[in-house]
Amino acid sequence: MTTSTAPDAAARRKRSVKPDNSPLPGQAINTRPMAGDAIYERILSAIMEHRLTPGTKLVEEKLASIFGVNRTRVREVLARLSHEGLLTTIPNRGAFVASPTPDEARAIFAARRILEPALLRHLCEHTSPAHIEQLRAHVAQEAEARERGERRAIIRLSGEFHIRIADLVENPVMSKMMRELASLTCLIIVLYDSPTVPACTHDDHGTIIDAIEQGRTEEAVAAMIGHLHHIEQVLDMSTPPGEEEDLEEMLGMD
Structure with a gap:
């Protein structure tokens, strides 16, 4: 009967090591599927x-x-x-x-103009200093992304601001609806965004937070509707030609 030598054991350990799949920042390392x-x-x-x-x-x-x-x-x-x-x-x-077609895009914005005022009215009635702190921290992240010129982060954070408002209302159904509408809006913006006009101005979210904090419900609602209306109005409703994408690169897995 033969016994394994140290080099053999080392070779087996080397073979058992899985390829490096570096996690995203803040993501736990997980070797499972x-x-x-x-x-x-x-x-x-x-x-x-x-x-x-x-x-x-x-x-x-x-x-x-x-x-x-x-x-x-x-x-x-x-x-x-x-x-x-x-x-x-x-x-x-x-x-x-x-x-989304232009008609579908308009329907999505119409749905948001119904849902988000309702979320704001509820939040204004039940807001707390912790809510305001969370929203301001989020807007601070948006500002930092703008300073660094990180367009992808700006887009994601801008959409997540609206999702965060829904989450603060603590209604899972409305959070799910807002998440879906915000994601669809991102698709609409990439399809129809005018290259010379920003779809989301940098100070709109701060204005909405100010109104929430001061209990000015209708002012918060008006600011939100104006914000959504502005995004829709600057979009150029013409579909660009499709392009082949590298899935691995687009998913950040390279």
């Missing part, structure tokens, strides 16, 4: 940061390879995103990042 929720968040973030653009095809086999999971898990995530309107599934062709 990525969970469905984590894949969902990765794709959603890529959409909100305009890394995944409308019309991009999401190939199950490619995504399974990128995330180190089986196609069944990927299919479940794609079905969830499709249910939320963020993907369009075409029989015999696959799943594509949604490309």
